[in-house]
Amino acid sequence: EAGVAQSPRYKIIEKRQSVAFWCNPISGHATLYWYQQILGQGPKLLIQFQNNGVVDDSQLPKDRFSAERLKGVDSTLKIQPAKLEDSAVYLCASSPARTQYFGPGTRLLVL
């Protein structure tokens, strides 16, 4: 069984630029999550989808972050414009029920 796929693996941008991350969950997993992990901390949930609907986006900075999950499969997370404090690893996870399975993450550096 293929795992959660994410791309790109690394991204370096300048502040005020925009960036997008892509996630392909494990086939058949209805729930998809995006997390932000700042260096030295545990992951923090940004947004949760159930199929193509948003379940929880209370921690998503909506003035600059947006996410969508078209057709209930792949998802994209966008930051526009990026700030220095957005430098982090962005992790995507999917779940068939309770157990969450994580992708390799995208490391973002904002200069």
Added chain:
Amino acid sequence: GIQVEQSPPDLILQEGANSTLRCNFSDSVNNLQWFHQNPWGQLINLFYIPSGTKQNGRLSATTVATERYSLLYISSSQTTDSGVYFCAVDADTDKLIFGTGTRLQVFP
């Protein structure tokens, strides 16, 4: 919200040693998972264990839900066990709250 505390924050072991990692949480939970984040950043699911005891090879975990703690045991540690171990919980919201992690370094 639920608070999740892990101890110790750092652990240094020689290969072959055993260790116990602890996770305390502040409220009742329906979901508790242990993860290993390897040095390349990949989070690997170790156990889904809201209660009881499970074992997988050299790793085992016990959660005492009534006393709000979970333990992860690593026996005969290997250098490949190095990384950060996270405990994560949720209280029936499907929203995992992660602890601060235990950084483990295993030397040959």
